[in-house]
Amino acid sequence: MPLKPHILLIEDDPARIEIFGRWLKHTEFVLAIARSGGQALGMLGKGGTEAIAGVLLDHDLSDSPFTDVDRNLSSSDVLPLIVRKVSRPAPVLIHNHNVSKPAVM
Numbered sequence: 001m002p003l004k005p006h007i008l009l010i011e012d013d014p015a016r017i018e019i020f021g022r023w024l025k026h027t028e029f030v031l032a033i034a035r036s037g038g039q040a041l042g043m044l045g046k047g048g049t050e051a052i053a054g055v056l057l058d059h060d061l062s063d064s065p066f067t068d069v070d071r072n073l074s075s076s077d078v079l080p081l082i083v084r085k086v087s088r089p090a091p092v093l094i095h096n097h098n099v100s101k102p103a104v105m
Helices: 014-024 037-045 075-085 100-104
Strands: 006-010 030-034 052-058 092-095
Touching: 006 014, 006 037, 006 075, 014 030, 030 037, 037 075, 052 075, 075 092
Parallel strands: 006 030, 006 052, 052 092
Antiparallel strands: none
16 A cells, blocks of 8 residues: 655644644645654654655744754755655755745755
């Protein structure tokens, strides 16, 4: 049985997590959530990325850090691991409240 396609949401804002969850609720996609840069690195490092069909990546991941390491992680730190670990071509949407930051990436 093929895996359902997953959307990996890397987001530290609970309100935005809820919004993305509502958008995907009645679709074929399963929402996988990493609430910090560290969680995202852990999820990607463990493998099992073959079901990832797309990534929604918050540029500023330091707003709600879980650990001291999370304070210094941004999407710039997570993106290279996404490129290496996601086994099939998957679009990555970088989003942020501050419109100038994603353009810098």
